[in-house]
Amino acid sequence: MLNFELYNPTKLVFGKGQIEKLPTLIPANAKILLAYGGGSIFKNGVHEQVRKSLEGYEIIEFGGIEANPHFETLMKVVAVIREQKIDFILAVGGGSVIDGVKFISAAVPFEGDPINILKKRILFKEGSNVIPFGTVLTLPATGSEMNSGSVVTIAATQEKLDFGGSALFPKFSICDPTVIASLPKRQLQNGVVDAYTHVLEQYLTYVHEGYLQDRIAESILQTLIQIGPDVVETPTDYTLASNFMWSCTMALNGLIQKGVPSDWATHMIGHELTALYGIDHARTLAIIGPNLYKVMFETKKEKLAQYGKRVFNLTGSEEEIATKAIEKTVAFFHTMGMKTLLSENAENFEKTADFIVDRFEKRGWKALGEKQNITLEKVKEIVLMSY
Amino acid sequence: MLNFELYNPTKLVFGKGQIEKLPTLIPANAKILLAYGGGSIFKNGVHEQVRKSLEGYEIIEFGGIEANPHFETLMKVVAVIREQKIDFILAVGGGSVIDGVKFISAAVPFEGDPINILKKRILFKEGSNVIPFGTVLTLPATGSEMNSGSVVTIAATQEKLDFGGSALFPKFSICDPTVIASLPKRQLQNGVVDAYTHVLEQYLTYVHEGYLQDRIAESILQTLIQIGPDVVETPTDYTLASNFMWSCTMALNGLIQKGVPSDWATHMIGHELTALYGIDHARTLAIIGPNLYKVMFETKKEKLAQYGKRVFNLTGSEEEIATKAIEKTVAFFHTMGMKTLLSENAENFEKTADFIVDRFEKRGWKALGEKQNITLEKVKEIVLMSY
Numbered sequence: 014m015l016n017f018e019l020y021n022p023t024k025l026v027f028g029k030g031q032i033e034k035l036p037t038l039i040p041a042n043a044k045i046l047l048a049y050g051g052g053s054i055f056k057n058g059v060h061e062q063v064r065k066s067l068e069g070y071e072i073i074e075f076g077g078i079e080a081n082p083h084f085e086t087l088m089k090v091v092a093v094i095r096e097q098k099i100d101f102i103l104a105v106g107g108g109s110v111i112d113g114v115k116f117i118s119a120a121v122p123f124e125g126d127p128i129n130i131l132k133k134r135i136l137f138k139e140g141s142n143v144i145p146f147g148t149v150l151t152l153p154a155t156g157s158e159m160n161s162g163s164v165v166t167i168a169a170t171q172e173k174l175d176f177g178g179s180a181l182f183p184k185f186s187i188c189d190p191t192v193i194a195s196l197p198k199r200q201l202q203n204g205v206v207d208a209y210t211h212v213l214e215q216y217l218t219y220v221h222e223g224y225l226q227d228r229i230a231e232s233i234l235q236t237l238i239q240i241g242p243d244v245v246e247t248p249t250d251y252t253l254a255s256n257f258m259w260s261c262t263m264a265l266n267g268l269i270q271k272g273v274p275s276d277w278a279t280h281m282i283g284h285e286l287t288a289l290y291g292i293d294h295a296r297t298l299a300i301i302g303p304n305l306y307k308v309m310f311e312t313k314k315e316k317l318a319q320y321g322k323r324v325f326n327l328t329g330s331e332e333e334i335a336t337k338a339i340e341k342t343v344a345f346f347h348t349m350g351m352k353t354l355l356s357e358n359a360e361n362f363e364k365t366a367d368f369i370v371d372r373f374e375k376r377g378w379k380a381l382g383e384k385q386n387i388t389l390e391k392v393k394e395i396v397l398m399s400y
Numbered sequence: 401m402l403n404f405e406l407y408n409p410t411k412l413v414f415g416k417g418q419i420e421k422l423p424t425l426i427p428a429n430a431k432i433l434l435a436y437g438g439g440s441i442f443k444n445g446v447h448e449q450v451r452k453s454l455e456g457y458e459i460i461e462f463g464g465i466e467a468n469p470h471f472e473t474l475m476k477v478v479a480v481i482r483e484q485k486i487d488f489i490l491a492v493g494g495g496s497v498i499d500g501v502k503f504i505s506a507a508v509p510f511e512g513d514p515i516n517i518l519k520k521r522i523l524f525k526e527g528s529n530v531i532p533f534g535t536v537l538t539l540p541a542t543g544s545e546m547n548s549g550s551v552v553t554i555a556a557t558q559e560k561l562d563f564g565g566s567a568l569f570p571k572f573s574i575c576d577p578t579v580i581a582s583l584p585k586r587q588l589q590n591g592v593v594d595a596y597t598h599v600l601e602q603y604l605t606y607v608h609e610g611y612l613q614d615r616i617a618e619s620i621l622q623t624l625i626q627i628g629p630d631v632v633e634t635p636t637d638y639t640l641a642s643n644f645m646w647s648c649t650m651a652l653n654g655l656i657q658k659g660v661p662s663d664w665a666t667h668m669i670g671h672e673l674t675a676l677y678g679i680d681h682a683r684t685l686a687i688i689g690p691n692l693y694k695v696m697f698e699t700k701k702e703k704l705a706q707y708g709k710r711v712f713n714l715t716g717s718e719e720e721i722a723t724k725a726i727e728k729t730v731a732f733f734h735t736m737g738m739k740t741l742l743s744e745n746a747e748n749f750e751k752t753a754d755f756i757v758d759r760f761e762k763r764g765w766k767a768l769g770e771k772q773n774i775t776l777e778k779v780k781e782i783v784l785m786s787y
Contacts, residue, residue, distance in 0.1 A: 019414065
């Protein structure tokens with residue numbers, strides 16, 4: 014087992030009716046910026062619940078933070094906060110709004126050009142000067158409500174870049190599973206696949222000594238397989254909704270990554286597909302992941318076999334189980350409404366592989382993955398296989 | 401799934417050689433009280449490592465905190481800290497030393513008689529006035545290094561009482577699995593059984609909708625079954641030691657209890673056996689637990705069957721699997737060196753059942769367990785079955 018540090022000070026407030034606890038979580042007299050996305054919070058009643066529970070607070074609202082939040086949009090919020098001397102940010106939304114708020118939180122007091130937070134991948138350690146923030150989660154998927162990472166897109170250059178650090182844990186996150194009842198099916202499907210792939214990135218590496226971590230990772234996968242197909246059909250079912258929401262948080266709150274290797278190459282490549290074609294994040298993962306496992310089969314097959322045995326109860330030789338495990342994964346993604354070919358998700362995509370390799374080269378990236386053996390040649394092979 | 405709040409700000413620093421990070425974790429210029437137990441830290445080199453890494457700090461040492469720490473002993477440390485104006489406590493030991501330090505942390509600034517912390521079960525909420533403390537774990541078992549609970553014995557009245565609250569999370573805990581290499585076999589056996597029973601208390605209740613929580617609980621049980629018998633024989637094996645230590649922490653850091661019912665009656669009854677006869681804590685759990693499952697079979701059998709199927713791969717009817725699951729549990733405890741009859745652990749025990757029931761009555765307890773259906777009649781039956 015690798016050495017690790019586990020530190021996660023976010024207070025997670027999970028369950029029905031928890032939005033009314035907001036006044037116990039935000040300092041009295043705080044001047045709040047309420048950040049949200051496309052406006053679904055007006056339709057599902059979350060906006061009303063939040064405003065009602067925060068009666069008496071001074072609140073300025075900023076809507077329109079887009080999926081894969083843009084640096085350019087976020088800088089507008091930074092200007093508002095600086096001007097209005099706001100001391101607390103409340104993100105009401107999914108991973109994009111929360112990731113966006115993490116950037117805003119870091120950028121407001123940042124000395125220098127905040128674009129460098131992304132370009133230089135600044136680490137905001139514990140104690141760094143940031144604006145405190147909390148979240149009300151409306152779309153389970155990314156785990157951003159209980160981690161300190163963020164991904165932001167620079168629209169001008171079509172770059173999707175990540176940054177983070179311990180100072181950027183939400184102070185609290187309210188996770189009320191009933192809020193998913195009104196989500197479009199597509200977003201629920203994306204949420205399940207996103208969380209599932211988050212686990213795979215931290216699990217499908219090689220066989221190691223993190224016995225407990227592996228089993229917890231498998232627990233999340235099994236739960237997502239159990240509830241995924243049903244929750245997208247019946248998001249009003251609280252049992253399904255609560256297991257979905259809790260699984261998404263646990264998939265990427267840092268826990269299962271402690272002491273074990275992780276891959277993340279599927280995300281690195283997938284980010285480019287979103288940046289290039291605007292494909293939903295989860296769908297890029299469903300396109301890339303299985304092909305990455307095929308191309309990297311030799312180094313991942315033992316772990317693929319463990320995954321096949323324990324998660325899908327497959328039998329056979331190691332090679333057979335490993336191969337079938339990839340097929341089962343694709344089948345699960347199809348069940349979850351994913352289209353796993355690039356051609357099904359984008360047009361004029363023929364130069365994608367060359368483009369991505371070129372971009373990685375320019376960033377100085379030579380290889381990806383838990384063994385740093387996913388060379389740019391392999392990246393090209395993976396992307397070509399995804400056409 | 402039940403509503404829950406998850407908050408755990410302890411920084412866990414896990415792995416080889418982590419003790420040298422102490423100066424990065426304790427505020428510079430802090431005046432430290434170093435608390436420890438029976439002195440094993442002098443034999444295994446931990447004391448030396450700690451002192452070396454803290455060179456330059458002003459340190460006062462207090463040793464002799466006993467297993468099942470006594471209120472009377474802890475009050476001596478409280479007096480030292482008050483007199484010496486100490487601002488940080490470092491617990492170097494196992495669950496008893498850490499539990500003891502939690503009491504000390506709360507008692508030093510406590511207004512009124514600190515015995516009331518135990519007798520009135522005072523809750524130390526976030527923000528309560530306590531002395532900050534960190535830990536260096538030397539004996540994995542209780543999870544105390546990453547939770548905010550504590551159990552202290554009042555020697556004068558032979559009462560073992562629990563208290564806690566969010567203010568009593570350690571600021572940090574250093575968990576170096578190599579420290580277990582020199583532990584006596586008996587303590588390692590106790591650690592495995594203690595952690596195992598912690599999971600059972602939070603898992604063996606009734607079938608509910610916490611799908612993910614159940615699977616994570618089963619993950620810990622499976623890992624303890626996998627490594628338990630070997631780690632007590634070869635504690636120098638880092639793979640075994642690290643999985644053991646991590647499983648113990650995860651068994652009682654609060655995570656698997658979130659959103660699900662829990663029992664804890666085995667602990668409530670077991671505590672009395674320790675208070676009466678000085679039986680090792682873990683051994684009291686091994687005596688009581690299986691008999692509690694037998695006596696409460698009707699209300700627990702569905703969950704026992706799930707446990708039997710998933711953890712022991714048992715087959716048969718629900719009743720058969722549930723029955724076999726209890727037998728498998730006893731067999732595992734025997735493998736771990738436990739003697740599961742009271743007669744094998746104490747003398748002159750014939751009045752135990754009556755004595756415990758009488759004591760519970762005097763405390764006003766009418767029933768225990770996740771359904772509050774373990775009446776005092778049932779408690780008597782469980783204890784009698786344990787003779």
